[in-house]
Amino acid sequence: MAERKRLICAASEVAEQGKGVRFELERFGKQQPAFVVRFDGQPRAFLNQCGHVPVELDWQAGEFFDDSRHYLICATHGALYHPATGACVGGRCAGRGLIRVPVVERDGHVYLIETPSN
Numbered sequence: 001m002a003e004r005k006r007l008i009c010a011a012s013e014v015a016e017q018g019k020g021v022r023f024e025l026e027r028f029g030k031q032q033p034a035f036v037v038r039f040d041g042q043p044r045a046f047l048n049q050c051g052h053v054p055v056e057l058d059w060q061a062g063e064f065f066d067d068s069r070h071y072l073i074c075a076t077h078g079a080l081y082h083p084a085t086g087a088c089v090g091g092r093c094a095g096r097g098l099i100r101v102p103v104v105e106r107d108g109h110v111y112l113i114e115t116p117s118n
């Protein structure tokens, strides 16, 4: 089956450990908020949903990194996630990581890879 891709943004909009780009995707028949950031040169995308309480991570739209720029942080109670994997690395996420979303960078753009479950 051919891979289906949907444009999220220009690759230049997601700078290394900089501001993220928010987007929506359909998952299990519902629109859900998600975001993409760049870490270690690669675009990394996750559902915008904390592992503690299912709220969006960013109070200020697109601000997902903590002050160190090494971790993603939930603005509500400060849970920390690893930006490469979404794994919980501290705080109230208590082992519950972020849900990854498959994305790919091609020809200067970042695309969502659409699968039957997202």
Ligand code: FES
Residues within 6 Å of the ligand: 050, 051, 052, 053, 054, 055, 074, 075, 076, 077, 078, 079, 091, 092, 093
């Ligand atoms: S809602 Fe994210 S840490 Fe509590």
